[in-house]
Amino acid sequence: EDQVTQSPEALRLQEGESSSLNCSYTVSGLRGLFWYRQDPGKGPEFLFTLYSAGEEKEKERLKATLTKKESFLHITAPKPEDSATYLCAVQANIDYGQNFVFGPGTRLSVLP
Amino acid sequence: ETGVTQSPTHLIKTRGQQVTLRCSSQSGHNTVSWYQQALGQGPQFIFQYYREEENGRGNFPPRFSGLQFPNYSSELNVNALELDDSALYLCASSTTRVGYGYTFGSGTRLTVV
Numbered sequence: 001e002d003q004v005t006q007s008p009e010a011l012r013l014q015e016g017e018s019s020s021l022n023c024s025y026t027v028s029g030l031r032g033l034f035w036y037r038q039d040p041g042k043g044p045e046f047l048f049t050l051y052s053a054g055e056e057k058e059k060e061r062l063k064a065t066l067t068k069k070e071s072f073l074h075i076t077a078p079k080p081e082d083s084a085t086y087l088c089a090v091q092a093n094i095d096y097g098q099n100f101v102f103g104p105g106t107r108l109s110v111l112p
Numbered sequence: 113e114t115g116v117t118q119s120p121t122h123l124i125k126t127r128g129q130q131v132t133l134r135c136s137s138q139s140g141h142n143t144v145s146w147y148q149q150a151l152g153q154g155p156q157f158i159f160q161y162y163r164e165e166e167n168g169r170g171n172f173p174p175r176f177s178g179l180q181f182p183n184y185s186s187e188l189n190v191n192a193l194e195l196d197d198s199a200l201y202l203c204a205s206s207t208t209r210v211g212y213g214y215t216f217g218s219g220t221r222l223t224v225v
Contacts, residue, residue, distance in 0.1 A: 004154075036216075043116070043202050043216030044155070087154055099145050099168060100214075102154030 002027045002092050004103035012109045013078055021073040021106045023088030033071050034100065035064050036087040044087055047073075078110045116205050116217035124223045125193050133188045133220045135203030141215070143167075144186040146178060147202040149219070155202055161186060190222075198224045 003026045013019055025033065032051050036044035048057040050066040057064045061082065063074040073086055085107045089100035117136045125131050137144050143162045147155035157170035161180035175191040184205070190197060200219040 041218070041221075043204075043218050045216070046214065089154070099147075099157040099160050099170070100155070101157070102147075104152070104154045 002090060002101045004088055004090055004101055006086075006088055006103035006106050008106060009104070010107040010109070012111065013075075015079055015110055015112050016077050018074070018076045018078070020075070021086055021108070023071040023073070023103055024069060025071070025088070025090045025103075026069075027090045027092045027101070029093035031091045031093045033066055034089045034091070035062075035071070035073055036089065038085045038087055038105070047086075075108070078108075080110045080112050083108055083110045116203055116215050118201075118203050118217040118220050120220060121218070122221045122223075124225060127193055127195060127224055129193050130189065130191045131193060131222065133190075133201050133203075133222070135186045135188070135205075135217060137184045137186065137203075137205035138215050141205035141207050142184055143206045144180055144184065145204045145206075145214070146186070146188045147204065148172075148197075149200040149202055151199070158188070193224045195224050198222060 005024045007022045032049050034049050035047040038044045048064040053068045055066050061076050065072045085105040087102055087105045089102040091100055116138050119134045145160040146158040149155040158172050160168040164180045177189045179187045200221050202216050202219045204214045204216045206214045
């Protein structure tokens, strides 16, 4: 069974204090790993897709990396507006109609 | 682009009742998926529709059913509501079944009392 875990569950950072979020996954053939940002009361907002080990993607203060068993979301010099829940999801090759398997998310708070 | 819109935004129902949630997909998107997100958890896949046919289903009972219409709008129907059905229901649309570029709506918050 495909599974995704994320750590830590919650993270509080001071503005400018860089850190990383972890996503560990077990999937029967990875089609893609996705990172989403979710603000309270809103739907997830797409950030990145990673397809193969060694791949990296960047967007402003965020950088996502992928290995064969986990992905990291690195946040450099975060600002209070980066506060949100960050969700990781995987999609498997096996079932063409199968959708994302999401992790529980990491709640990030960036204090001014 | 108009994005994905869901209605209603909030809903309160009594246990045993039936509910219909609606989703208007982003223009040009022919694939729609529905997810259930309990408080503090990640979204869980309910089912996907592609060109009006169910194209995949998660571990949800048959009382969760759906429809996709020719204009690619969609409905999620839940019969015999249970307290555990209380959650945020999210709709996501895409131009493909693969998953790249999914756009999520803001969801419908369902409370079952």
